[in-house]
Structure formats: structure tokens, C-alpha cells
Amino acid sequence: MFKKPLADAKTVAPLRSSDRRKLKQRVIADFGLQPEEGELLVPEGLQSQKISTHLNEPGVVYLSPEGDPLWFTLGKGSDGALIPTVYALWKKPDLLPFLSTPAPVVPKLIGGADLMIPGVVQHSLPLAIDQLVSVTQYHRERLGPPLAVGRMAVTSDTLRQADEQDTKGKAVYVLHTWKDCLWDMGVSSKMDVPEPREIPKPEAEVQPADEDGARDIGTNGDGLATEASRLHLDDTRQPADGQQDPAAEPLSDSTAPSAAVLSSEDVSSCLRSALLQALQTALSSLPPSAFPITASTFWSSYVLPARPVQPMGAGVPIDLTRMDVKHSTHKTVKVFLKACAKEGLIKLKEMKGDVVVTAVYPAHPSVAGHRQHKTVQSVEDKKGKAEARERQAQEAEEKRRGELHVAELWKPHGPTVGWFVAAEKDTSNLYSITDIKEIFNAYVAAKGLVNAQVQQYINVGQDEMLAQAVYVKDAEPAEFMKREDTLRRIRENMQVWHEIRTEGGETVRKKGAVKPVHVAVKIRQGRKACTLITGFETYGLNADELAQELRKLCASSTAVEPLPGKTADMEVMVQGKQIKAVTDLLVAKGVPARWIKAEDLSGSKKK
Numbered sequence: 373m374f375k376k377p378l379a380d381a382k383t384v385a386p387l388r389s390s391d392r393r394k395l396k397q398r399v400i401a402d403f404g405l406q407p408e409e410g411e412l413l414v415p416e417g418l419q420s421q422k423i424s425t426h427l428n429e430p431g432v433v434y435l436s437p438e439g440d441p442l443w444f445t446l447g448k449g450s451d452g453a454l455i456p457t458v459y460a461l462w463k464k465p466d467l468l469p470f471l472s473t474p475a476p477v478v479p480k481l482i483g484g485a486d487l488m489i490p491g492v493v494q495h496s497l498p499l500a501i502d503q504l505v506s507v508t509q510y511h512r513e514r515l516g517p518p519l520a521v522g523r524m525a526v527t528s529d530t531l532r533q534a535d536e537q538d539t540k541g542k543a544v545y546v547l548h549t550w551k552d553c554l555w556d557m558g559v560s561s562k563m564d565v566p567e568p569r570e571i572p573k574p575e576a577e578v579q580p581a582d583e584d585g586a587r588d589i590g591t592n593g594d595g596l597a598t599e600a601s602r603l604h605l606d607d608t609r610q611p612a613d614g615q616q617d618p619a620a621e622p623l624s625d626s627t628a629p630s631a632a633v634l635s636s637e638d639v640s641s642c643l644r645s646a647l648l649q650a651l652q653t654a655l656s657s658l659p660p661s662a663f664p665i666t667a668s669t670f671w672s673s674y675v676l677p678a679r680p681v682q683p684m685g686a687g688v689p690i691d692l693t694r695m696d697v698k699h700s701t702h703k704t705v706k707v708f709l710k711a712c713a714k715e716g717l718i719k720l721k722e723m724k725g726d727v728v729v730t731a732v733y734p735a736h737p738s739v740a741g742h743r744q745h746k747t748v749q750s751v752e753d754k755k756g757k758a759e760a761r762e763r764q765a766q767e768a769e770e771k772r773r774g775e776l777h778v779a780e781l782w783k784p785h786g787p788t789v790g791w792f793v794a795a796e797k798d799t800s801n802l803y804s805i806t807d808i809k810e811i812f813n814a815y816v817a818a819k820g821l822v823n824a825q826v827q828q829y830i831n832v833g834q835d836e837m838l839a840q841a842v843y844v845k846d847a848e849p850a851e852f853m854k855r856e857d858t859l860r861r862i863r864e865n866m867q868v869w870h871e872i873r874t875e876g877g878e879t880v881r882k883k884g885a886v887k888p889v890h891v892a893v894k895i896r897q898g899r900k901a902c903t904l905i906t907g908f909e910t911y912g913l914n915a916d917e918l919a920q921e922l923r924k925l926c927a928s929s930t931a932v933e934p935l936p937g938k939t940a941d942m943e944v945m946v947q948g949k950q951i952k953a954v955t956d957l958l959v960a961k962g963v964p965a966r967w968i969k970a971e972d973l974s975g976s977k978k979k
Contacts, residue, residue, distance in 0.1 A: 375484035
């Protein structure tokens with residue numbers, strides 16, 4: 373919403389006392405705050421400013437007396453939903469429910485992306501579609517400060533089922549982020565990010581544990597959960613050390629369950645449920661050639677992975693350390709399998725003092741009537757997916773951090789200066805091709821220069837400033853031109869610049885067109901082929917370091933020499949046809965592939 377500068381911003385004006393009181397009462401009512409909290413978020417001396425986003429959507433921003441935006445509304449008038457800014461959320465971090473995301477995702481949100489479902493690590497409960505939420509960076513056992521504000525695109529139930537159903541799509545439509553153009557309006561935009569805070573403990577008195585070891589978290593007397601219980605998370609993707617099993621149901625608003633204590637009979641029942649689940653799923657698709665299966669393989673590969681993480685109807689997770697046959701009434705795997713064979717679920721055969729499974733019966737009535745449960749294997753798979761996503765995100769972040777971003781820019785110059793002035797644009801700025809196109813389209817629409825007969829043509833002759841901007845010396849002035857040709861002519865009359873930026877590093881802007889790295893194979897000294905690399909200095913690469921790396925990589929001799937007629941530019945030579953090796957190294961160093969020009973000139977030299 374605010375990833376680009378505002379299209380328009382009116383003068384900041386003090387908010388009348390009566391309007392400020394109405395706004396404070398609205399904030400208190402909408403967000404369930406105490407009067408003193410309302411005073412903190414809607415202070416005396418509040419100011420307002422009418423704005424238009426870069427998408428020309430009108431809105432109002434409410435600023436603190438110091439000039440930091442605290443609230444904003446979108447839409448005509450001031451009756452739209454009140455949305456807190458990151459500045460306001462740093463004053464009261466628990467103002468909104470939240471979702472947390474790994475650190476590599478945060479720069480993407482700041483860049484204007486919405487939060488996707490796979491990027492959610494944990495979240496508050498419950499969450500509804502279109503609900504205002506904050507987005508934080510994930511920290512183990514702590515809550516990071518809010519870094520973005522948005523509206524839910526799905527419910528918390530969808531997020532909880534995302535891993536099992538491999539759900540994709542958006543989780544949050546992001547409206548405003550730390551470091552975006554709304555944030556930069558504030559005088560405190562350079563302030564440090566607050567430290568993560570500890571998860572609050574309930575203020576109410578904790579009741580003694582009952583016989584099952586469960587404790588009740590108290591309420592505030594009105595049946596409402598205390599802050600700690602309201603902050604219980606659905607944290608099934610990346611459990612922190614010492615936290616509950618990732619497959620356990622999220623803590624409710626009123627109770628904090630401990631692991632279920634199982635009797636021997638309970639363990640036997642859970643193990644039987646595991647076998648029924650395995651018969652419904654993995655075992656039902658096994659071909660006859662897969663049998664016989666030894667008891668140990670059958671147990672470890674099919675029964676143990678299908679163990680339930682929560683007994684049916686218990687509502688609390690299982691202590692998996694007790695979910696083993698030695699804690700059951702059977703005591704051994706052999707006895708357990710014989711009991712299942714007697715029931716008709718499997719078929720066994722005695723072999724050298726042990727048993728092997730020779731057949732299974734997925735069509736058994738008990739199997740058909742089994743209600744599937746969440747298994748240990750599904751939890752481990754979910755955790756593995758989360759870890760894989762985290763690794764991929766970290767690898768992508770590391771790759772992105774070292775990548776060079778090359779942009780072609782243009783500066784108003786000569787005959788185009790008057791047109792930029794007429795379009796009310798700064799003539800000292802550098803503009804991208806997208807910027808020039810947006811300025812051109814807005815100008816043409818405002819002046820009504822689209823040809824009435826053929827829409828793709830622009831009546832450049834009707835506007836003096838535009839006619840000057842597209843004028844070519846010694847050419848007949850054009851009355852009308854195609855839209856694409858008009859844009860191209862404007863760029864040709866502007867001054868060419870380029871920008872090279874390293875992610876997280878400095879930005880270098882220079883006059884002139886950007887030149888690619890040239891990699892060419894040529895024949896030298898008779899019939900010996902060599903690969904020559906030039907133009908790499910533009911991308912911040914050192915000739916000696918590049919030659920040294922190529923010497924090791926290609927196991928060939930290298931040399932560095934000045935380019936003929938140039939004092940600063942160097943040429944690196946490596947023996948042999950090494951185009952692929954050189955190109956791969958340049959890409960690994962961050963040079964975009966589109967800015968590498970490679971050609972093999974050795975063929976023409978041989979003839």
C-alpha cells in the first residue's frame with residue numbers, strides 16, 4: 373500500500389480537541405483499551421493529514437505531536453477503518469493479534485509483498501478473515517516487535533491445516549510495514565527496532581494441579597482469558613526447545629494442558645489404533661511380493677510411525693516416551709502381533725523362534741470402522757517441511773544478499789527538460805523505464821492527447837512540450853506517433869545513467885549506459901585457444917582476484933593485462949575454452965546472467 377511514495381499529501385493540520393476526543397473514544401471502543409491506553413495512542417496535540425497513495429487511493433493519516441504517523445484510514449472521508457501504524461504498535465505491541473514469520477521473509481514484506489501461508493510460523497488464536505493483525509519476526513520463546521500491519525486473507529483454522537493439506541496462497545494482505553513510505557514520513561524513522569519481549573504470564577492465580585497433572589489458567593472474573601492465555605499460539609511448524617510436541621492442539625483460552633498420562637490399557641489401545649491406521653493407509657497398498665515382513669520391520673516401519681499424538685477424545689497430547697509396547701499390557705512386540713493375528717487383522721508365521729507377517733487384512737470390519745488420527749509420522753513430516761522451508765529461505769536470502777541489482781536509468785536532459793517541468797516532475801531525478809512510462813501515461817491522459825481514430829497513436833503535435841521532447845534534429849516534426857515510439861524517443865533524448873546495487877550494501881550510480889561483462893574465446897599464439905574477460909570492473913570485481921579464482925577453478929594458467937588504449941580497465945586471460953566456467957563464476961559473484969555477453973570467436977580464426 374505504501375511501498376511507493378505518496379501521490380499527494382496535503383498540509384498537516386492540528387486536530388480539533390473535539391475530533392481528537394471522538395477519535396480516542398473510537399480507538400478505545402474498537403480495540404478494547406483502557407482510557408490511559410487510549411491517551412497513549414491518541415495523545416494531545418494530534419495532527420491530521422489528507423493523503424493519496426501511489427494508487428491514488430485517498431486516506432487520512434493521524435500524526436503524533438512529534439510528527440510520527442500513529443493511525444491511518446483509507447477511502448473517502450474519515451469513517452474508514454482505523455488502522456494502527458508500526459509506530460503505534462511499538463507503543464502497545466499487543467494491540468492486535470499477530471502472526472510471526474522467519475527473518476528472511478521480512479525484507480520481502482518491506483518490499484511490498486503479502487505474507488504467504490507457507491511463511492507463517494506461529495500465530496494468535498483465533499483469527500478471522502479480514503481481521504486486522506500485526507506481523508512479527510519469529511523468535512523462539514519470545515515475541516518480536518510488530519513489523520507490519522495487514523488484514524487476514526484466511527482463518528486460523530486454514531493456517532493450522534496448511535501443512536497437512538499443503539495449502540498455498542496468501543495469509544495476510546499487508547497494508548503497511550516498517551521502513552515503507554508511510555513509516556519514512558515519521559521523524560523517528562531512524563529509531564532502533566525494539567527488543568523481543570517475553571510472553572506474559574497470567575496474572576490470575578494458578579490453580580493446583582489435578583490428578584492428571586493439568587492446571588487451569590485463571591480468568592479476569594468476567595469469563596475472559598488473561599493476556600497470557602490470549603497469547604497462546606498455534607506453533608506447529610517450528611517448536612521451540614522445551615515446548616510441547618508440535619502436533620499438540622494449540623492451548624485454549626482457558627486451560628494449559630499437560631501431556632496425557634496413559635495406563636497400560638491406554639497404551640495397548642493406542643498401539644492397536646496405530647495398526648488400524650497403518651492398515652488403512654500404507655499397508656493397504658503393499659503388493660503380495662512385499663511379504664513376508666519380519667516383526668521388527670513391521671513394527672518400526674508401519675506401527676510406530678502411525679501412533680497417535682493425541683488419544684481420541686482426550687484433548688491433550690500423549691507422552692510419546694510411554695507410547696511403546698513395553699508400557700502396554702502386551703509387554704513385547706511378538707505378543708502384540710499375536711493378539712492382532714487372533715483378532716484377524718494380520719496373519720503370522722512362526723520362524724526360528726520369532727514371527728513374520730505373511731499377510732494383512734485391510735478389509736477387516738475394525739479397519740473399515742477406524743477413524744483416522746494425526747500420527748507421529750505426519751508430525752515429523754510437518755517438522756521436516758518447516759525445516760526445509762527455513763533452509764530454503766536462508767539459502768535464498770544468502771544468495772539474494774550477494775546478488776547485484778543492475779538498473780538502467782534516465783535523467784531529463786536537453787529537449788526533455790521542458791516536458792518534465794510541464795509534468796510537474798523533478799528534473800534532477802533519475803527515472804526508470806517504468807517511472808517514465810507512468811509519467812507519460814498520466815500526462816497523455818491529463819492533456820487528452822490520445823488519437824481519437826487510432827488509440828495506439830498519440831497526438832504529439834498538439835502539445836508543445838511533448839513535441840520538443842520527441843524532436844529529432846534534421847527530422848520533420850511528427851504530428852502523431854505510436855505510444856511505444858513516443859516513449860522510446862523521449863528516452864533517446866534523455867541522459868543515460870545506470871545503477872548497480874548490492875543487496876544490503878551501497879548503491880553506485882554512474883553516468884552512461886551499463887556495459888555487460890564480455891567473455892570471448894579467441895585463438896592466440898598459433899592454435900591455442902584462450903578465454904578473455906573484460907568489463908568486470910563495472911560490477912565491483914578485482915582483476916587479480918578474478919584471475920586467481922579462475923586459475924584454481926579451471927586448473928589453467930591466467931594473466932592480467934591492461935586493455936590497449938585504456939589505463940584503468942583490465943583484461944583477464946585464462947587458457948582454454950572456459951566460457952561456462954567463467955560465466956558460472958561471474959553469476960556466483962552476483963553478476964546477473966543477462967549482463968554477461970559470451971561468444972566463441974575461435975571458429976572464425978581457424979579458417
